[in-house]
Amino acid sequence: xxxxxxxxxxxxxxxxxxxxxxxxxxxxxxxxxxxxxxxxxxxxxxxxxxxxxxxxxxxxxxxxxxxxxxxxxxxxxxxxxxxxxxxxxxxxxxxxxxxxxxxxxxxxxxxxxxxxxxxxxxxxxxxxxxxxxxxxxxxxxxxxxxxxxxxxxxxxxxxxxxxxxxxxxxxxxxxxxxxxxxxxxxxxxxxxxxxxxxxxxxxxxxxxxxxxxxxxxxxxxxxxxxxxxxxxxxxxxxxxxxxxxxxxxxxxxxxxxxxxxxxxxxxxxxxxxxxxxxxxxxxxxxxxxxxxxxxxxxxxxxxxxxxxxxxxxxxxxxxxxxxxxxxxxxxxxxxxxxxxxxxxxxxxxxxxxxxxxxxxxxxxxxxxxxxxxxxxxxxxxxxxxxxxxxxxxxxxxxxxxxxxxxxxxxxxxxxxxxxxxxxxxxxxxxxxxxxxxxxxxxxxxxxxxxxxxxxxxxxxxxxxxxxxxxxxxxxxxxxxxxxxxxxxxxxxxxxxxxxxxxxxxxxxxxxxxxxxxxxxxxxxxxxxxxxxxxxxxxxxxxxxxxxxxxxxxxxxxxxxxxxxxxxxxxxxxxxxxxxxxxxxxxxxxxxxxxxxxxxxxxxxxxxxxxxxxxxxxxxxxxxxxxxxxxxxxxxxxxxxxxxxxxxxxxxxxxxxxxxxxxxxxxxxxxxxxxxxxxxxxxxxxxxxxxxxxxxxxxxxxxxxxxxxxxxxxxxxxxxxxxxxxxxxxxxxxxxxxxxxxxxxxxxxxxxxx
Amino acid sequence: xxxxxxxxxxxxxxxxxxxxxxxxxxxxxxxxxxxxxxxxxxxxxxxxxxxxxxxxxxxxxxxxxxxxxxxxxxxxxxxxxxxxxxxxxxxxxxxxxxxxxxxxxxxxxxxxxxxxxxxxxxxxxxxxxxxxxxxxxxxxxxxxxxxxxxxxxxxxxxxxx
Numbered sequence: 001x002x003x004x005x006x007x008x009x010x011x012x013x014x015x016x017x018x019x020x021x022x023x024x025x026x027x028x029x030x031x032x033x034x035x036x037x038x039x040x041x042x043x044x045x046x047x048x049x050x051x052x053x054x055x056x057x058x059x060x061x062x063x064x065x066x067x068x069x070x071x072x073x074x075x076x077x078x079x080x081x082x083x084x085x086x087x088x089x090x091x092x093x094x095x096x097x098x099x100x101x102x103x104x105x106x107x108x109x110x111x112x113x114x115x116x117x118x119x120x121x122x123x124x125x126x127x128x129x130x131x132x133x134x135x136x137x138x139x140x141x142x143x144x145x146x147x148x149x150x151x152x153x154x155x156x157x158x159x160x161x162x163x164x165x166x167x168x169x170x171x172x173x174x175x176x177x178x179x180x181x182x183x184x185x186x187x188x189x190x191x192x193x194x195x196x197x198x199x200x201x202x203x204x205x206x207x208x209x210x211x212x213x214x215x216x217x218x219x220x221x222x223x224x225x226x227x228x229x230x231x232x233x234x235x236x237x238x239x240x241x242x243x244x245x246x247x248x249x250x251x252x253x254x255x256x257x258x259x260x261x262x263x264x265x266x267x268x269x270x271x272x273x274x275x276x277x278x279x280x281x282x283x284x285x286x287x288x289x290x291x292x293x294x295x296x297x298x299x300x301x302x303x304x305x306x307x308x309x310x311x312x313x314x315x316x317x318x319x320x321x322x323x324x325x326x327x328x329x330x331x332x333x334x335x336x337x338x339x340x341x342x343x344x345x346x347x348x349x350x351x352x353x354x355x356x357x358x359x360x361x362x363x364x365x366x367x368x369x370x371x372x373x374x375x376x377x378x379x380x381x382x383x384x385x386x387x388x389x390x391x392x393x394x395x396x397x398x399x400x401x402x403x404x405x406x407x408x409x410x411x412x413x414x415x416x417x418x419x420x421x422x423x424x425x426x427x428x429x430x431x432x433x434x435x436x437x438x439x440x441x442x443x444x445x446x447x448x449x450x451x452x453x454x455x456x457x458x459x460x461x462x463x464x465x466x467x468x469x470x471x472x473x474x475x476x477x478x479x480x481x482x483x484x485x486x487x488x489x490x491x492x493x494x495x496x497x498x499x500x501x502x503x504x505x506x507x508x509x510x511x512x513x514x515x516x517x518x519x520x521x522x523x524x525x526x527x528x529x530x531x532x533x534x535x536x537x538x539x540x541x542x543x544x545x546x547x548x549x550x551x552x553x554x555x556x557x558x559x560x561x562x563x564x565x566x567x568x569x570x571x572x573x574x575x576x577x578x579x580x581x582x583x584x585x586x587x588x589x590x591x592x593x594x595x596x597x598x599x600x601x602x603x604x605x606x607x608x609x610x611x612x613x614x615x616x617x618x619x620x621x622x623x624x625x626x627x628x629x630x631x632x633x634x635x636x637x638x639x640x641x642x643x644x645x646x647x648x649x650x651x652x653x654x655x656x657x658x659x660x661x662x663x664x665x666x667x668x669x670x671x672x673x674x675x676x677x678x679x680x681x682x683x684x685x686x687x688x689x690x691x692x693x694x695x696x697x698x699x700x701x702x703x704x705x706x707x708x709x710x711x712x713x714x715x716x717x718x719x720x721x722x723x724x725x726x727x728x729x730x731x732x733x734x735x736x737x738x739x740x741x742x743x744x745x746x747x748x749x750x751x752x753x
Numbered sequence: 754x755x756x757x758x759x760x761x762x763x764x765x766x767x768x769x770x771x772x773x774x775x776x777x778x779x780x781x782x783x784x785x786x787x788x789x790x791x792x793x794x795x796x797x798x799x800x801x802x803x804x805x806x807x808x809x810x811x812x813x814x815x816x817x818x819x820x821x822x823x824x825x826x827x828x829x830x831x832x833x834x835x836x837x838x839x840x841x842x843x844x845x846x847x848x849x850x851x852x853x854x855x856x857x858x859x860x861x862x863x864x865x866x867x868x869x870x871x872x873x874x875x876x877x878x879x880x881x882x883x884x885x886x887x888x889x890x891x892x893x894x895x896x897x898x899x900x901x902x903x904x905x906x907x908x909x910x911x912x913x914x
Contacts, residue, residue, distance in 0.1 A: 256854050
């Protein structure tokens with residue numbers, strides 16, 4: 001009998017760990033796969049959004065008369081079309097459509113639906129808005145100044161006791177740590193204190209936000225959209241439009257990248273509200289400029305880090321203070337940054353504090369390990385400087401202080417089985433780290449941490465009459481996860497990979513599923529699929545037992561077949577899944593398994609990155625010549641896609657380190673809202689990225705899986721900065737380290753020397 | 754604005770369509786012909802997701818007007834496979850996991866095929882510079898470059914017979 005709660009690691013994998021072709025591969029190489037904007041509906045209208053040209057302005061009046069009078073315009077939408085919403089949804093509502101005030105350039109003011117895109121574009125220009133322009137602030141430190149313009153007059157910093165007497169732009173304060181810092185620093189032989197800044201970056205998914213919404217006269221509605229979480233879209237839109245959740249069915253399209261940026265709604269509630277007004281389906285697609293000016297990005301920051309060490313290389317105290325700019329609405333990214341700050345280290349005296357700071361910028365959204373890369377740049381830069389001071393190899397220094405099983409983490413919980421030491425040792429012994437540097441090149445490294453998440457999960461697994469299996473999951477597949485789902489179901493059932501098909505079910509077909517974020521999908525879906533498969537196996541064993549007229553306990557499941565366990569149970573030929581399924585109408589009906597869980601036990605993960613760089617001291621340009629990622633996957637279900645996560649995260653981090661960043665003028669307007677001026681890495685910017693998977697099993701998953709998606713973006717900023725320091729002697733404290741910035745720093749350093 | 758009548762060949766088939774003078778080839782392909790394999794990532798020629806062949810040139814179809822293709826031949830991702838047989842690049846993109854989200858993939862495949870048609874034995878550097886007009890945010894390009902290198906080798910082997 002299969003025990004569905006059995007959670008031990010299974011040895012002798014047959015499908016897990018192989019690299020089969022992904023099930024959606026052919027659709028995606030032929031152009032057949034349907035993404036957000038690839039759908040049409042009969043009678044469809046096109047929706048467009050009017051956005052604020054001002055970073056901060058009171059909306060005195062909106063006159064839609066001229067727009068509505070334009071032939072072909074079927075509906076115009078403003079904040080007046082939305083009623084009160086529960087407090088938890090208020091920021092979302094006020095972000096998707098400005099109420100009373102425009103809080104950033106690009107903030108939605110109104111929307112139209114018209115018979116074609118040309119008329120819709122014309123119509124938004126015919127909406128007359130009267131603004132009273134207010135002073136604005138886009139810089140994180142300026143926003144905390146005493147006389148800074150306030151975004152929200154009613155914002156009193158939360159997390160401070162007693163409540164502040166005056167409103168400010170600091171939305172939330174948070175603090176983590178343990179021990180006694182003063183005592184720790186008093187024992188230190190060397191104390192370094194440094195300040196750092198980073199600029200905001202965008203997730204940069206190539207597919208702009210897009211959706212098609214249909215509101216029916218009977219109240220039943222449908223949304224098709226590109227999202228990381230269609231259940232979240234459903235529940236949020238239902239709340240914003242005050243409709244019953246059961247009335248709204250959301251189908252996730254194929255998604256052209258998200259990286260955290262598609263974990264919130266922007267267009268979906270507007271399209272649905274326009275459809276409700278117009279009585280016709282409404283399609284909306286953002287331009288790239290809208291994506292930059294109105295969605296994402298991640299925080300910019302200013303940070304202070306102070307670390308004390310003894311001469312023997314032991315870190316004795318560590319402190320950090322982070323100010324994260326969180327856009328026009330508060331968030332939780334600075335808090336995550338504070339939690340991650342020192343998670344790689346075993347520390348007796350540690351503290352990290354953080355402010356979420358409101359500014360006249362787009363509401364920040366999660367970006368791959370949200371908050372972690374920013375603080376990691378600061379902490380790992382100081383660690384690197386300390387290693388130099390102590391004349392220790394940077395990996396050996398980290399090994400001397402590395403967090404291990406049983407340690408109390410800097411953010412609270414005690415670590416279970418973790419793979420940091422093995423990750424560091426693997427990096428140290430790696431041919432890249434051991435290699436002699438090429439002429440003119442220098443090396444840097446850093447280590448990074450991310451939590452990984454589990455969460456609400458519901459899956460269903462159906463055994464078809466021919467013995468093939470269909471798995472329904474509720475989390476969009478961003479990077480090949482359907483392949484991993486098929487592998488885990490095939491492994492558990494003992495059937496070939498090609499006999500399993502995994503689909504992303506719509507919101508009316510499964511229980512609630514948390515969004516594809518937090519590196520949760522392979523961990524939490526996998527856990528549920530394995531248990532669902534075990535449920536189906538138990539049923540199939542029972543059917544065989546019934547057929548053979550022996551006790552259920554006397555049947556076991558081996559290699560896709562039920563068979564008597566031992567000769568005492570009886571002498572029957574194994575009955576395989578296809579036969580059991582074919583006979584199922586006569587043995588009790590269809591065979592299925594399902595599982596619903598709030599998945600806990602997602603294992604944390606660590607990564608070490610190594611970079612060899614070449615800096616052109618005449619131009620300040622940095623070339624990445626060799627790059628290696630070493631990361632703990634727990635268990636790599638589909639190693640090619642695990643490597644892909646490592647490589648993709650590294651590339652994004654390299655872009656963040658060297659080029660990417662929001663540029664604002666004094667006017668508070670983003671100056672580079674396009675791919676030409678917001679420079680993401682292109683193919684010729686990068687070398688091959690070696691991905692080394694190590695596997696320290698996570699006890700919380702039957703096969704040992706840890707999340708792999710996010711950790712890889714954490715170390716690159718510091719890795720590249722540390723390599724640049726080795727190359728030039730210049731310790732950069734500012735991200736991005738774009739050529740003009742680095743050139744200036746090199747010239748300044750040369751003058752001093 | 755009066756619509757313009759255009760007659761062209763797309764993936765070997767003859768098409769006639771009407772389009773506005775300001776309508777791009779990408780809009781025509783996606784919204785009038787129904788070929789949504791070419792993607793809009795930027796509409797400014799920076800991302801390459803809308804790459805198609807116009808004659809023997811790779812172009813960003815968001816920077817070409819629909820009216821410009823009168824009398825020309827357009828080839829898109831939808832025409833790359835030979836019936837049910839995938840082009841070796843398509844097959845190897847799947848095999849080498851050269852796509853994650855897959856949104857940029859049609860543009861990469863069109864551009865990579867154009868490279869191999871001109872240069873059957875490209876170096877890694879040549880591949881990287883040829884594909885520098887196509888943005889991919891998921892993969893870090895590693896597996897894309899490997900898939901193209903492998904395909905070139907495989908096709909050279911077949912050509913030698």
